[in-house]
Amino acid sequence: MPKIIELSTERLCLRQWRASDTEAFAQMSSDPRVMEYLLGPIDTxxxxxxxERLTQPIAKRGWGLWALELKETQQFIGFTGLHIPLPELPCSPCVEIGWRLAFEHWGKGYASEAARAALDFGFNTLQLDEIVSFTALPNLRSQAVMQKLGMQRDADTFMHPKVPEGHFLQEHCLYRLNKLHQ
Ligand SMILES: CC(C)(COP(=O)(O)OP(=O)(O)OC[C@H]1O[C@@H](n2cnc3c(N)ncnc32)[C@H](O)[C@@H]1OP(=O)(O)O)[C@@H](O)C(=O)NCCC(=O)NCCS
Known part of the structure; x- marks a missing residue:
């Protein structure tokens, strides 16, 4: 079994998921504002x-899309971390950085604070040369996080293979960050 990696920032812990996160995670998963660009809300x-899909890779490899906990209140607020995406994506094989926060925690800099810790881990511990991120074209908030992190957008977009043909979220942009440019 690998050592489970947990990261710490000024305001946040990036940690393995717990059974006690289930209710708060279900709540954010059912929120149309959070799920607007993720094909809509999902049920409990x-x-x-x-x-479970987010917990397993952390258990298996030690890292992944970690649960985010506010240090001040020990509250679960969402997730941020690193992920190996579908092999059929044009950027694969690659490691992706991703984030999702409960709506009441947007606009406080938590996603970018957690992402910086995840990038540092990816480049300096995993020794990755590049970390990518991608999102549907209309998801400007997520692209703003990518830009803040210094990621550069590829000229080409791609059609996400899991989004239905013709859907307004099918076309995705891809951002990259190179180890040397972080
Ligand atoms: C994408 C998402 C994580 C971005 O969250 P966010 O809170 O906007 O991102 P950040 O954590 O970088 O915070 C930036 C905001 O915090 C503000 N902020 C407040 N205090 C701050 C601080 N101490 N440090 C940095 N920024 C701070 C910034 O001004 C900025 O606000 P603005 O966007 O109104 O200008 C969030 O919108 C989300 O969960 N969306 C739904 C899920 C989703 O689409 N995920 C991505 C799929 S690809």
Missing amino acids: AASLVMQ
Whole structure:
């Protein structure tokens, strides 16, 4: 079993998921504002399946899309971290950085604070040469985080293979950050 990596920032812990996160995660998964660019809200059962899918890679490799906990209140507020995406994506094989926060925690800099810790881990501990991020074209808030982190957008977009043909979220942009440019 690998050592489970947990990261710490000024205001946040990036940690393995817990059973006690389930309710708060289901709540954010059912929020149309959070899920606007992620094909819409999902129910409690689907949220639990997703929580399990996020927990497993951390258990297996030691790192992944960590649960975010506010140090001050020990509250679960969402997730941020590193992920190996689908092999059929044009950037694969690659390591992706991703984030999702409960709506009431937007606009406080938590996603970018957690992302900086995840990038530092990816480049300096995992010794990755490049970390990518991608999102649907209309998801400007997520792209703002990518830009803040110094990521550079590829000229080409791509159609996400899991989004239905013709859907307004199908076209995605890809951002990259190179180890030397972080
Ligand atoms: C994408 C998402 C994580 C971005 O969250 P966010 O809170 O906007 O991002 P950050 O953590 O970088 O915070 C930046 C904001 O915090 C503000 N802020 C407040 N205090 C701050 C601080 N101490 N440090 C930095 N920024 C701070 C910034 O001014 C900025 O606000 P603005 O966007 O109104 O200008 C969030 O919108 C989300 O969860 N969306 C739904 C899920 C999703 O789409 N995920 C991505 C899928 S690809």
